[in-house]
Amino acid sequence: MRILYVGDVVGRAGREAFIRRAAELRSRLSLDAIVVNGENAAGGYGITPSIAGELLAAGADLLTTGNHVFDQKELIAAIDGEPRILRPLNMAPGTPGRGVGEVRTARGRRLLVLQVMGRLFMGLWDDPFRALEAELARHRLGGTVDAILVDLHAEATSEKMALGHFLDGRVSLVAGTHTHVPTADAQILPGGTAYISDVGMTGDYDSVIGMDKEGSLLRWRSDLPGKRLEPAGGEATLCAVLVETDERTGLARRVAPVRRLIQWWAEAALEGRPMRPGLSEAALSQRVCDLALVSADTGLRQLV
Numbered sequence: 601m602r603i604l605y606v607g608d609v610v611g612r613a614g615r616e617a618f619i620r621r622a623a624e625l626r627s628r629l630s631l632d633a634i635v636v637n638g639e640n641a642a643g644g645y646g647i648t649p650s651i652a653g654e655l656l657a658a659g660a661d662l663l664t665t666g667n668h669v670f671d672q673k674e675l676i677a678a679i680d681g682e683p684r685i686l687r688p689l690n691m692a693p694g695t696p697g698r699g700v701g702e703v704r705t706a707r708g709r710r711l712l713v714l715q716v717m718g719r720l721f722m723g724l725w726d727d728p729f730r731a732l733e734a735e736l737a738r739h740r741l742g743g744t745v746d747a748i749l750v751d752l753h754a755e756a757t758s759e760k761m762a763l764g765h766f767l768d769g770r771v772s773l774v775a776g777t778h779t780h781v782p783t784a785d786a787q788i789l790p791g792g793t794a795y796i797s798d799v800g801m802t803g804d805y806d807s808v809i810g811m812d813k814e815g816s817l818l819r820w821r822s823d824l825p826g827k828r829l830e831p832a833g834g835e836a837t838l839c840a841v842l843v844e845t846d847e848r849t850g851l852a853r854r855v856a857p858v859r860r861l862i863q864w865w866a867e868a869a870l871e872g873r874p875m876r877p878g879l880s881e882a883a884l885s886q887r888v889c890d891l892a893l894v895s896a897d898t899g900l901r902q903l904v
């Protein structure tokens with residue numbers, strides 16, 4: 601199976617980047633499924649049922665969230681009725697929603713998706729290791745399900761890497777989210793699980809983790825209560841990770857970051873015009889996307 605996991609979509613800019621590119625990515629990358637973290641899709645804070653509907657209609661098969669899951673209060677009443685929106689598994693018992701979802705692909709393959717939150721710098725959540733252990737006891741990769749994806753919504757890379765090794769050999773992909781900054785450590789762990797500490801956000805990178813940089817700077821530099829931060833509205837970069845799984849075992853065969861820089865960044869690169877810092881990354885990212893396609897024929901085990 602080929603699965604694309606899209607990092608935290610932030611605000612309108614992030615939503616538009618995903619909606620505009622989803623169909624093209626699905627066909628160009630021959631995707632069986634697209635999973636999107638939508639915890640910041642509604643103005644940076646949570647997700648509404650109608651925005652979730654837009655992302656699902658555009659091509660997302662399942663949406664994960666995170667610590668911001670219930671920032672938009674209308675989701676509290678709606679989440680039990682929408683199995684395509686997950687919230688972290690390790691929230692208090694009785695919390696509405698679910699932390700596990702399933703995608704049945706067009707080819708009839710079964711993809712299981714789980715999400716947990718970390719605890720370091722995050723909050724007093726239940727133990728994510730135990731929550732995952734309990735859920736994975738019910739499923740067998742390559743047996744009851746064809747692929748398993750785990751969204752690790754956490755701040756600390758140490759906690760994420762420990763969870764990655766804890767899951768190695770039992771799931772197809774462990775994809776970190778929440779920090780909104782992509783890491784360069786996409787790899788296949790010794791047991792065959794693909795891992796990346798953070799996929800990065802899908803939002804405007806001329807910002808502070810997707811939010812307006814002036815407002816954020818004021819907050820960092822003052823002890824007075826600041827205004828509610830707004831998402832940055834410039835062109836967004838779509839950040840995702842692509843994993844290809846073995847049809848028999850469900851373990852990872854290849855993993856590659858996918859970064860789509862849109863609109864004027866991409867146009868400037870094509871036309872050779874000067875750009876803001878980021879030109880070399882734009883060109884390299886496009887090259888990596890192209891190599892991800894080429895690697896299907898090369899036998900490369902991973903591409904980073």
Ligand SMILES: [Fe+2]
Pocket residue numbers: 608639640666778779780
């Ligand atoms: Fe986020």
Ligand SMILES: [Fe+2]
Pocket residue numbers: 639666667668753777778
């Ligand atoms: Fe988060």
